[in-house]
Amino acid sequence: MHTRTVFLISDGTGITAETFGKALMTQFDVAARFVRIPFVTTVDKAHQTVRQINHTGEVEGKKPIVFTTLVDMEIVDVIRENCKGMLMDMFGTFVNPLEEELGLKSHHRVGRFSDISQSKEYLDRMEAINFSLAHDDGQTNHDLAGADVILVGVSRSGKTPTSLYLAMQFGLKVGNYPLIPEDFDRRQLPPALLPVRKKLFGLSIDPQRLSDIRNERRPNSRYASLENCRHEVAEAESMMRRTGIRWLSSTNKSIEEIATTILQEVKPERLGY
Amino acid sequence: MHTRTVFLISDGTGITAETFGKALMTQFDVAARFVRIPFVTTVDKAHQTVRQINHTGEVEGKKPIVFTTLVDMEIVDVIRENCKGMLMDMFGTFVNPLEEELGLKSHHRVGRFSDISQSKEYLDRMEAINFSLAHDDGQTNHDLAGADVILVGVSRSGKTPTSLYLAMQFGLKVGNYPLIPEDFDRRQLPPALLPVRKKLFGLSIDPQRLSDIRNERRPNSRYASLENCRHEVAEAESMMRRTGIRWLSSTNKSIEEIATTILQEVKPERLGY
DSSP, X not given: OEEEEEEEEOXXXXXXXXXXXXXXXXXXXXXXXXXXXXXXXXXXXXXXXXXXXXXXXXXXXXXXEEEEOOOOHHHHXXXXXXXXXXXXXXXXXXXXXXHXXXXXXXXXXXXXXXXXXXXXXXXXHHHHHHHHHHTGGXXXXXXXXXXXEEEEESTTSSHHHHHHHHHHHHOOXXXXXXXXXXXXXXXXXXXXXXXXXXXXXXXXXXXXXXXXHHHHHSTTOTTTOHHHHHHHHHHHHHHHHHTTOOEEEOTTOOHHHHHHHHHHHHOOGGGTO | OEEEEEEEEOSSOSHHHHHHHHHHHTTSSEEEEEEEEOOOOSHHHHHHHHHHHHHHHHHHTSOOEEEEOOOOHHHHHHHHXXXXXXXXXXXXXXXXXXXXXXXSOOOOOOOTTTTGGGSHHHHHHHHHHHHHHHTGGGOOOTTGGGXXXXXXXXXXXXXXXXXXXXXXXXXXXXXXXXXXXXXXXHTSOOGGGGGGGGGEEEEEOOHHHHXXXXXXXXXXXXXXXXXXXXXXXXXXXXXXXXXXXXXXXOTTOOHHHHHHHHHHHHOOGGGTO
């Protein structure tokens, strides 16, 4: 397999360049080595970055691939003019046609995050994370009505990471509540959930996969046994069907995919769906 | 201010298209309304998406902006040929020059996430999230040595969201441990942290900002008073200096920026720094 060094360069955190660069590179049979260089905000740093790229190219005898999301033209120019890698200027490529379509000049302004910590969106996100932590695993019934979504499902079906992801990425207040053997015996949802039934969304999971996950935590326990996992999953799914709770199977899905699917179903008002 | 509808279309979750599209649009004085359409994996869905875009364009009397990260050529073609919006084909734009440089054909393969839940990277990430939750706010001293990083700082300095972000985004096991008045009285780090001193990274914060944040939780308390916040922050910073702990101020920084800065300083081995 070919190997290639891929630089991800940004005046901010470089997360956009990284997400995009990685997605593109997975389309090739290449063993990519990613180097993220964030906060390239001065001409000096741009020259330093160029030296690093060119040095890598010389040592490896192959042109490095260079994704940039740089906004400042002066800095992009330093890289364009001196870098011996293959430049993919994500920003410049799209900003010109956009300027034309919108009939507006772009700001070319770096540091859009500079005041983000004071913004409403940011504070909402912090509040959402705190809410989701406080309401993890049914820890409290306090203010469940304040949740945007409440995830339910058997232990280890993926509720916690999904809750945190929805809070962190979208600023949603997400509770999560386990469905446990007692609930199955009573054949009823946990009583605290009845008033907020419309906010519920279920996660299920393949019993074999659940058993594998539980075995990592508590090897050879009854809790982790395939038989018990089959029973719990069947009971949980039948309860969700009976009570009309929307649900999906988290098996083979990434957190991002689970979260996106939930958003499509729930369409929380505050996200303007 | 102009308004404009911006579609973010993907065969996956659409998160890449969203991150990038939003970053670009913040460069313009335009009130953008974002519509994310994930999981466009069939020609049928592509036609449906085109209808939605064209309908929006007609109603608003303005060309919608359309960012796509679609991989399947057949689906992109449906959109390219029928959509009356302004198409920004992020994938196609870069994949051709990449094919040339690498001397390889791209897979044009959708669903790179399909088996992600079985991958080592994914399992590491889950484990990291569990670790970080278990070690939130100094809840346990068990296996602190297993952490990649341990954040320290006064209560509400941003440790928890930063820990979770590092775990979720980078699969790092991040503990966090509060510095409390007792520690300042003893003028020593919490004893549990002494054996893992090299893993510590400090967060500080402007006392006024800290007081604002604490006042939201416990209004008019001594805990939240500016005087007390000044005292705690000064003590914490002096302790970090004295004990040689690297630290940064979280004031005015987004979680992403804090996390990126920490990574630059700490350079965790497992991320190949």
